[in-house]
Amino acid sequence: MRDGSGATAQLAEWVHGMQTATLDAAVAHQVSRLVLDCLGAAIAGSATEVAGAVRDLVAGMYPGDHASVIGGGRASAAGAALANGTAAHALDIDDGYTPGSVHPSAPAVPAVLAAAQHTGAPAETVLRAVAAAVEVTCRVARSAHPATREAGFHNTALAGVLGAAAGVSVVLGLDRAEVASALGVAGSHSGGLFEFLGSGAEVKRLHAGKAARDGLLSAHFARLGVTGPATVLEGTNGYFRAFAGGAWRPGALLDGLGEHWALRDTYVKVHACCRHLHGAIDALLDLRAEHDLSGVTAVRVETYAIAAGHAHTTFDSHLDAQMSLPYAVAVTLLDGKAGLAQFDAAHRASPAVAELAALVEVVAEAGLDARYPAERPARVTVHRAGRPPLCREVGQPRGEPSRPLDDDELTAKFRLLADPVVGPHRAARIAAAVWAFDDVTAVLGELADQQEGKTR
Known part of the structure; x- marks a missing residue:
């Protein structure tokens, strides 16, 4: 109806x-x-x-x-x-x-x-x-x-x-x-x-x-x-x-x-931050794989309006860093990734991260905004000293149905997250049990036990 x-x-x-x-x-x-x-x-x-x-x-x-x-x-x-x-x-x-x-x-x-x-x-x-x-x-x-x-x-x-x-x-x-x-x-x-x-x-x-x-x-x-x-x-x-x-x-x-x-x-996340940041991260990673991004003098991120609202440059807390496009751009330029480690206290306190984040301009662009929420587009332009600017646009971040992770990649993500906490053997058993899905609640009993280490 x-x-x-x-x-x-x-x-x-x-x-x-x-x-x-x-x-x-x-x-x-x-x-x-x-x-x-x-x-x-x-x-x-x-x-x-x-x-x-x-x-x-x-x-x-x-x-x-x-x-x-x-x-x-x-x-x-x-x-x-x-x-x-x-x-x-x-x-x-x-x-x-x-x-x-x-x-x-x-x-x-x-x-x-x-x-x-x-x-x-x-x-x-x-x-x-x-x-x-x-x-x-x-x-x-x-x-x-x-x-x-x-x-x-x-x-x-x-x-x-x-x-x-x-x-x-x-x-x-x-x-x-x-x-x-x-x-x-x-x-x-x-x-x-x-x-x-x-x-x-x-x-x-x-x-x-x-x-x-x-x-x-x-x-x-x-x-x-x-x-x-x-x-x-x-x-x-x-x-x-x-x-x-x-x-x-x-x-x-x-x-x-x-x-x-x-x-x-539904999508699978490959970066450890707000999804609105992922298009810009993927665009930067594409550029980083093809070009020398040293000597950056400015970065312009054009995106849809809701994502552009994540433009703050204060990131003392873990959450603030995960919600900041300038921060995500900075750590991606420096480390070539935006995983769990890139949002830790050491990175948040890094002068190099702060310096790069200050060079990032985030703007809402009408054409990109019109494509949201069907897409999460971002266009990133990197300016470098003495060299032509580089530009890359991403319509959908990786992990969306149009750019999916296969089962092996999803299992690898699970292991990356679970191994440091519960140990590799237990993590492998849990993954196998979920894929089999014959008694998925049984794995929760193992997870109630004391865990082996911490991720942060």
Whole structure:
């Protein structure tokens, strides 16, 4: 129904049907990729200070034996979802979905896995539940983006709680009315402001965790008879009116549901920073591979407006560095990469990084802005002393469906993130178990053990 009438009910009907749906091989394979990438991000992220703080809180306020906390024993399902969702987003190396500018797996996968551990759900149910959770997150986010972002909201927290509620509804086997209520309750948990940008505030890391926790609780509330509005998305006082000023596209939410999977169009991150920075990084890496970039006197980055908003040159904190285009340009020029190490304290304090970052001009260019959010384009011009300028444009960063990582490359990324934390042998076992996907929740038991080292 293209006018949006009954949008929540139609979405709930589809989520309910996912309890018995048969996924085609391509979708099932993509779910394995999503889970592996999310676990890699969570394992590495669990070694950060913010993830440790959340684990400490969970140990005291969410005690229990329902589910595994990565690096922190066991807790209630809600506590595990909070801790693992936060860890998955703690390093900003988790997956995303460009049309919705959202990180779908960080809230979705931890919620589903915690619920599955709690209930003993079989692998086929976990597969369907992750698919439902990620699909709902992507579709809800894309149907109102960029209006939600322009209003100051972070789509990962905003849409992620609805996706998490959908996935846990599949795990719990809720009936149609209960699924609608789960979405209705989740709508009242939506929220997450972008005010962290440029402030260094670590609350962004919590957005995925709180969405995972609140989505899980919303499904449990619905099972216990707590009702939510059946028009939570399209209603007069609903999600799209509140967060997007009513500017939403029903077709982006409902068209091709169950046939054309948004989850298959998610991207994998290859750089350890905000996705809006990746186009410029890739353009620089292309130039660096072909030319001598010594003696840089200025760098001009033209990009779409939202990305151009990441132009700050103060990066005392890890988050500020991950959100700064000038910083990303500087470390890429110096090191030829923008991995986890390039955002550490030593790089942030480096005079060479600061000197290069000061040479970077970031501007919004109308032609590039018109291509967003279908693309994340960037055009980089490097000026060098006594030599002609060099220019390179990238339409889509690496890791998008049009420039994908294959399974071997995805496994290599997982190992790069997981090996230093849990050790290479354990990391290899986890990767093999996720690819097999016969008892994916069993690997979480290993991750609850004390970890072997830290990434930062």
